[in-house]
Amino acid sequence: MKRLAAALFFAVAAAGAPLLAESNVDQATAREVYAHIISLRTAAGHGETPAMVAYLADVLRQGGVPALDIATLEAGGATAMIVRLPGTEAARPILFSAHMDVVDALPEDWQRSPFTLIEEGGNFYGRGTMDNKAGVAALVATILRFKAERLQPARELLFAFVGDEETGMETTRAIATHPWVRDAEFAINTDAGGGLLDDATGKPLVYLVQGAEKTFATFDLAVTNPGGHSSRPRADNAIYQLAQALLKVQAHRFPVMSNDLTRAYLGAVGNAQSGPTGEALRAFAKDPNDAAAAAVLADSPEFAGTTRTTCVATLLSGGHAENALPQTAGAAINCRIFPGVAVDTVRRELEAAIADPDVTVTTRDSPTASPVSEMRPDVMAAIGRAVHEHYPGVAVVPYLESGGTDGKVYRTAGIPTFASSGLFSKPSQMFAHGLNERLPVQSFYQGLDHIYALAVDLGGAKPAAP
Template identity: 50%
Template sequence: MRIKAILLAGALAMTGQAATAQDDTSNERTAHEQRTFEIYRDIIAFRTARGHGQMDDMVAYLSGKLAAAGFASEDIMVTDYDSDGDPTQGLIVRYRGDGSLGKKPIALLAHMDVVDALPEDWERDPFTLIEDDGYFFGRGTQDNKYGVANLTSTFIRLKEEGWTPGRDLYLVFSGDEETGMISTRAQAQWVAENVDPAYILNSDAGGIGLADDFSPLAQSVQMAEKTYVTFELTVTNPGGHSSRPRPDNAIYELSEALLKVSQHEFPVRESELTRTYFGALGQTIPGELGAAMRAFSADPTDEAAIATISANPGFVGTLRTTCVATMLKAGHAENALPQSATGTVNCRVFPGEGVDSVKATLAEVIGNEAVTIAQRAEATESPMSAFPDEARAALSKSLAARFGTPIPMVPTMSSGGTDGMHYRARGYDTVAIGAGASRPQDVYAHGLNERMRVDAFYAGLDHWSIVLKELAGS
């Protein structure tokens, strides 16, 4: 395997203080904590972003860890996929139960790929786990290699304890959740045809919100998600020599169209889930924002509350469909007029609004027939899930063990897309109860200097073993 070497001592010259995350805590940490840290450290080092060809290395690494722990080869399935021209893999691992509960299996989701990170843009090497100022830094520290490491290590922990579940459990790790979701779609079909689980638990959403002082506010439970769809806005032109400008210019026309998209607000939408979410979360968030959440829950037409919530990037997506420009491609030479210009607009569509309706709205807002709007890939629209009673009780026990006192469990609708949409679309209740914990200002998933609190990392490592023993203890 092409596993990157990870230096575990010394300091980074660029900061003078930040050091690579070290494993010299073995005298202080439990075996499970130490093992999870090592897996986390090692898989951060794999650049499992599209086009870098390291997914097979990470899959081989995880498969080797699970095989060494005693999982039989027939229970470790590695699958190969072509994700829109880029090879990737998926990993499915079965933890065989003895059937004593007489219940259907449970599938557990995580994704192994990451959004790429350019080392030259980061303050620290994004593919070396670095501990600094109470945080672990690195691409995937939150999204979603914490989920991968935690679930993998939990399976190993339970196997080493000699525990046999009363129903089958399946790890289902996808390889291109952040891009084409080809592996996700194929795995969802395979799970439906070969496992037919009772429900799905997802590590890639949910999680615990922390206050500014890092005290716990609530556990979010993702029970629905907006529809992910991307459109390409394109303007074509005959072009010509740059010394002979013409009034119609592909770049200018595209820029005008994108500006109109940026200025458009889709109408506010609400559902029982979002009203409940804001009502519960508003009880834990102080100040004007919390008051606005409570007001919206009571009256979804409250304009002042809508304005306050909309001004917060962390919550505006729960109010309405959003569309935002994310990529540009234009021109072919610096001394030629552009013959084409394309802007990529990514939309997160509120359930019930419909992808076709959003496309029509974009065309109306732009108001220029010279701008073509093409949908990049098929969108998956999925319904809201129920929260199984036994899963609710298991999560409650995990939270009580972690914090010593109950904290609210708040149903949420994710503005981002996860693997879970493809299981919901197939009729399976899919709830995300990730073990991570963070303050809103510490969420850097997909961005520069992604991080996870060190104390939150360790505090969440009993989460899945408690949940699984509650759900599958015989």
């Protein structure tokens, strides 16, 4: 990476532009911030988000951010922070977001300490290296660079540091409705979106921008029965009844769906793929009514979720003793609902598929459905320019998220959100939430460049008047 930075430095210096001249210094600072925040165990229950906010606010103040441009918030037992870089024009602000919290990691299960940044074999290891402390470091590095280079954005830039993305997303809700943020024109989320490298060759395949998320919803199936002594079986039995309901859920297929975003995504992925799957992807992108193509994709764990709502049994319970007829039996059905479909529509469709009035279907918690963020040509073009700095020519396409981020909170609050981390990785190297999480060292530094380039480009930044 050093070589790349040096090359960049000379190229830019030769062109007479001073903007990237401090690039090596910025990298060292960003790495130092990254190492410090990895050492903080910001998992739910450990109470470390206030310490992280205090540390980051201190770094930013030392870098020239006035205290009045830093706001801290508390919600849901976590602390969050918003930082602003005021614009020279009266235009709606642009929000950049990253989350400081992590899924917990048990040190005894890891090969290396999860709370120490370790650089080894071209990777950074540690909890949060990928999800999402590289994003936090990129936001901090961007703010520091704006200050060091005396850059001023035309439109106000806001930087959100979320405290509880992995759990309640209460701080995200507080950020989305904060007076600085609520009028933001759109948001760039660093927590998703990125480039795929070929597992075998390391060649860049495609760069994905998250523009929508499926709704995460769980439905509880329950059957009750008077029960009795197991030596006197009755005709009806809660466990058998539930088992039959589950087989009907297993057999049920939700209708095939598509929108501009999924067609663009499936078509682009299809163009990069050979064989019957590639053929089906291209055919479906052209004509989503192509039933044969949809059937091929329905059997692919990778693409089924992009073509319809999916539901699957994930938990099971029932009975209370080995010698008693079960009085209850229950199962959890976890669904990933296609954007635009109401949660209750899916609940009723499950009820209809089960077709047994003794099996109740209830919605767990209160799932958040979020709208699709229509792709903006200006944002996609800026992301393309930033990506092509390191990977010229790679296709930049939108995708529908089957997992989940707090982008849905911003979208629901009326702020269109595009997730773009600038990080490239191999699918086999994805260890977010799992053991031995890591990020290629080169990706970390490219991620810094990515967020900085987007902030300069989308914010219309210019050197401050002397």
